Amino acid sequence: MMLRKYGSVGLCALLATPLAAQDVTTQTIAFDADTAAITQSARADLTRLGPLAARPDGCGAVCLAPTFVAPGIATVAEPEVIRFLGQAVATEGGLLIDARQRTDRDGGAIAGSTNIPVAVLAPDNPYRIDILMALGAQRTANALNFDNVPPVMIYDGGPADGQAAALVDALLAAGYPADRISYYRGGMLVWVALGLSVVETAS
Numbered sequence: 455m456m457l458r459k460y461g462s463v464g465l466c467a468l469l470a471t472p473l474a475a476q477d478v479t480t481q482t483i484a485f486d487a488d489t490a491a492i493t494q495s496a497r498a499d500l501t502r503l504g505p506l507a508a509r510p511d512g513c514g515a516v517c518l519a520p521t522f523v524a525p526g527i528a529t530v531a532e533p534e535v536i537r538f539l540g541q542a543v544a545t546e547g548g549l550l551i552d553a554r555q556r557t558d559r560d561g562g563a564i565a566g567s568t569n570i571p572v573a574v575l576a577p578d579n580p581y582r583i584d585i586l587m588a589l590g591a592q593r594t595a596n597a598l599n600f601d602n603v604p605p606v607m608i609y610d611g612g613p614a615d616g617q618a619a620a621l622v623d624a625l626l627a628a629g630y631p632a633d634r635i636s637y638y639r640g641g642m643l644v645w646v647a648l649g650l651s652v653v654e655t656a657s
Contacts, residue, residue, distance in 0.1 A: 483544045483566060490565035492536055495649035502561045502652065506643045509614055517614045519639055523622045526632030530607065532648060535638050538607050539566050548605040549589070553621040554642075558611060562652035564645060567609070569655075572617055575624040586628055598629055605634045612643025 482491045509517050522529055530538075535550070542548030543566045550567040552559065559569065574585055587593060590603035606625070610618035622637055646652065 483540050485544055485566050490653065491651065492539070492565065493651045495651075498647045498649050499652075502646045503643070505561055506611055506646055519610075519613050519616050519619055519641075521639060523619045523637050524626060524632060526635075527622055528636040530636050530638050531640060532638075532645065532650065534636070535564065535607065535609070535645075538605075538636075539564075542605060542607075548607070551606050551608045551621065553608050553610045553617040554615070555617070558617075559655040561642065561646070563642070563655050564609065565651070565653045570621065572621040572624055575621065575628065582628075586630075589630075591629070600629050600631055603630060603634055605636070606630075607636045607638055609638035609641045609645075612641035613639055614643070615641060 482489055538548060539550060543550050550564060552563050552567040552569045553572055554569070555571045555573070556569065563569070570585070573579070575582055579585075583593070583598070586598055589606070591598040591600050592602065593599075608618045608621050610616075610621075618637060618639070618641065622635055625635060626632060642652070
C-alpha cells in the first residue's frame with residue numbers, strides 16, 4: 455500500500471475536527487475497491503461482547519490499560535476513529551492498526567484496520583526493519599529516517615488490554631514520531647459495546 459504523506463499538523467487538525475453524533479450512523483467509507491459502512495446498532499452484539507469482556511490471561515488484581523500512553527500521544531474515542539477512517543485511512547494517508555495477536559481477533563475487527571501485533575516489532579525479530587520500512591521509514595546509512603511516515607492510530611481488545619500501549623511503546627522506541635501516533639483506548643470492547651459494526655477477520 456502506498457501511503458500519502460500526512461504530516462503531524464494534519465493529524466492534529468483531523469482529530470480536532472468536530473463530528474456530529476448523527477454522523478456516526480451514516481459513514482460509508484471506501485477502501486480501495488471495497489466499501490465498509492460504519493453503522494451503530496441499538497444493542498451490542500452479545501456474542502462478540504462476551505469474549506471481549508473476559509480478562510486477558512496474566513491479569514493481576516487490577517487489569518487496566520493506561521489512559522495516556524506517553525507524552526505527545528493523543529488518546530482518542532470513537533468519533534475520532536471514524537473520522538480517521540474516512541479522512542486518512544480511506545485516502546491511504548494513514549493506518550488504523552489492530553495491535554492484537556491473530557488469535558485474539560476471532561470476534562472481528564474495525565473495518566479498514568491493519569493487523570500489526572506488537573511481537574513483530576520486537577528487537578529480536580529479523581523482519582522488524584522491513585516492517586518499519588513498510589510503515590514508511592526510510593533506511594539511511596546509520597539508522598532509519600521517520601520524517602515521512604504516515605499517522606497511525608492503534609487499538610487492541612479494550613481498556614483491560616495492554617497490547618496497543620505496548621505497540622505504541624515499540625514504535626516510539628524505534629523512532630516513530632509521537633505526534634504521528636494516536637491511541638484508541640476503548641478498543642474492540644467499547645466499540646462493540648456501543649453497537650458499532652465490525653468486520654470478520656481471516657483465521
